[in-house]
Amino acid sequence: MTKSSTSGMTRRALLGAFAATAVVAAPTYSKAAGFLRGGGDIRRIRMYSGRTGERIDMVYWVDGKYIKGAVKEVNQFMRDWRSDQVKDMDLRTIDIMAAAHNMLDVSEPYMLLSGYRSPQTNAMLRRRSRGVAKNSLHMKGQAADLRLSSRSVSQMAKAAMSCRAGGVGQYYGSNFVHMDCGVIRTWRG
Template sequence: MTDITSTGLTRRALLGAFAASAVAAAPNYSQAAGFLRGGGDIRRIRMYSGRTGERIDMIYWIDGDYIKDAVKEVNHFMRDWRTDQVKSIDLRTIDIMAASHNLMDVSEPYMLLSGYRSPQTNAMLRSRSRGVAKNSLHMKGQAADLRLSSRSVGQIARAAQSCRAGGVGRYSRSNFVHMDCGDVRNWGR
């Protein structure tokens, strides 16, 4: 997933350049709706994976439309790295992650610990930990486990909870927050 090829700029690099100028020139956010208030006319997601070494800094929504190629890259990035299986990530989950990141006003990308999980991976993790649900929303592409080194689990969880758009789990001992687009609920400490 490189941004520059020997022939010049890729679409990803071009979007990245656009992102820098679009963020600086973003319009008044006061009319943005719902939990993405403050999102303006663009939505952006920034993550890296310690497991694969990959990074993503992607504008995936502009002026009311999801960018199909960008969403496809997010889906690939959030794949089950153990099996290399890709599943479409529910756009509501991506929106919750982006809105929470915006609310914390950080430039640091999320560290993605877990996005999509195949049933095999979920069963393996469940056999090792009581904290893994049998019917985890990870298996539906509706959840992510995330960490930021510059913010505490409590700060990340409060940002996600303020979206009032899904489940938020605090895993303080493991230093991550679970976000999903299921029923509004929270757990952990």
């Protein structure tokens, strides 16, 4: 999962992707909406899964275009690890995650707790916890539950909320933040 696909990329896009990995400046909270609307030339996502041991660190968007092979790898990485089912993730969610990560100015990858959830997995989790929504956006590939050891739930939530692009749930007891591309809303779980 650590390699990225370069098929279909122009030489300019590839060089831009490599140059982006050397840039450490992050957009401020006030520039989050611009980043999501295309204010950035390159978008990168970094995550690892404690469940599967997999890691992903790749540029998935360059010069206004999603990189098909990279997006496919993100979908595979964010699969329901319990059933090994893969769903195309809503790219708006990935964009929110990437923008929030950039604003937090960390090199640490997100720990992905939950990406896509099959209806069966969601039902099983609902039986175990009152905090799992019956019609969870996880089942549509529109949500992710994330953690950073170097940033607090509050810091992560503030960055995600500044994107003004979806739902943000703060789970202090379990130390994670839910980010989705649904209706703009916030809550504490």
